[in-house]
Amino acid sequence: MDNIKILMLEDDADDADIIRTHLQEAGFNFNATVVPTRKDYIKALEESVYDVILCDHYLNEFNSSDAIKIRNEKNLSTPFLLVSGAVSDASAINLINNGANDYVLKDKLHRLPRAIMQAIEKEKIHREKIITEQELIKNNAWLKLLFNSSSEVLFDLDIVTGQVKMSDGYKINFGYDVEENMTSLNDWRAHIHEEDQEAVWNDYQRSVASQDPEWKYTYRILRADNSIAYVISRAITMRHNDGRAYRMLGSLKDITNQKSLEQEREKIIYEVLERNKELEQFSYMVSHNLRSPVSNIMALSEALGDESYPEELRKEFLNQLNNSVSRLDDVIKDLYNALQIRHNTGEIKEVVCFDDIVKDVKTNIKDLIEKYKVLIETDFDEADRFMSVKTYIYSVFFTLISNGIKYRQPDREPVISLKSYKTIDGLRLIISDNGLGVDLKKNRNDIFGLYKRFHHHIEGKGLNLFIAKTQIEKLGGTIDIESEVNRGTTFKIFLPFVNC
């Protein structure tokens, strides 16, 4: 050990020399300051730092008990050894209780070097412990601060017991009280959006069972106010040596804003693609449907000019010419209607009662319903009304119901059923029939297209589904189709709540 600084409280110079000699013989490299009086002792303690204090019991004006008290009063933890000719047990115990490390009798000074080394070593460990503790306290304070002030929600999960400690951010982000409603894995599961629950749980279990050092998953949380939050959960999994996971430390980051920006972007892209598709359809329509009657008119008027055709035939040419002209007119009107819905904005939204709409449709097509013995079943128990544009809902119902009748099975009485469901963010309408159905493998992309027809023997212009889709999209919703040839068709409509 490097130069040990010793403070020796000793009023007998000979004894001091003897102690020095012992230490030198033991090979100690040291520097001893001898103080015989209380005043010198205090001065020494104030002016310098010592590795150890060696103290005689009986001193001129005071004793070892006073000496250790002085050390304690100065908040020093310098190791303190009593080196005395004799000491009573009571004094020794008193000293040890006051913080002295050891005592060595003057006739057993061979013990001294070892006692000094032990005392210094003990003090060193003690000091390191204090430093570590102080750092721990400091770090803990930091952690506590971070834990509850981070914009991310932090969690500490005991995988074995399923207990969860969640930071206060959880309440701020998701509205659930942490102490009451977020203390276990079950709570955690319960707050996950029901559509994500199984997937999250399966992936969590997979990760825990594997040797993954980390777990990361993006899912939705249903906030206390029923709104949806998108979160990324990132965690470090702590494992025993045999790989068993016992603890997970991690964070939940609310990325709802990013997500909604992303969704907004996707929505815009989708809309642009849809518009593009419509433009393509429009050009296709101009190319085929608009041009079809025009080309007939051209052919027929040319034929009419040829007087070599028999009179009978020319009369028929004229007849057909008239037909073609009215067809052209129809196409132009349809086109106008189809495009107009796109441009209509600010339709008045009102409470639309589904039963009333169905009643209106039934009245309108009473003859058809009676003729084909159509059964219309409705179940609007879950949601019987909705804030929407009445004319649109009517038009959609009318189209889907009359399509169900138009494309009925020849040997089966048409049954059309309408059902409504509540969802978190809006309303779902299911409208199905038992009609001819459509081969979706072949036609899925065209089903809502302008002027798309799928049945040869039935007159249709392929316009109504296009308009229905346009109207639903104007309401912010979606329409999808499921169908099987000869089994029937089901339309699934989603309408979101209106943002007022």
Add this chain to the structure above:
Amino acid sequence: MSLSEILEEKQFIIIDDDETTLFYTNAVIKKFFYYKDVISFKNPGKAIEFFETTFSRNPSPMVVLLDINMPEFSGWDVLDRLQVLPIDIKEKLSVIMVSSSIDTRDKIKATEYALVIGYIEKPLSIKKLKDLIELGQSTTSRSNG
């Protein structure tokens, strides 16, 4: 084979879902090729059936005037079915796409079918038909020589 030979040997078959088109095409063809039989199909499904049964049993040279935009089976669907007929049957067929479409994509697509000898934009006229057959013939004689 000269133009007149083609026209003399071949029968016309028109497939179009538009009645007015069927009517005047019939009238025009009968006027100029009064010695020809013209078979019309309003339903392309029925036309496919005809090619696969009656025609396959007794194939004879035919000019097929085929519309593109029809429900259930488009002109392309009909072509797809004709293409898989045995070679000795389908070689009797010369298909002319007749469409109101002025969409160039349709014209390009038509060239992808070996059976298709031409594309006529509606309205069909006897002049367009004759031009096409002559053009087809000159191309054929060039490639033969």
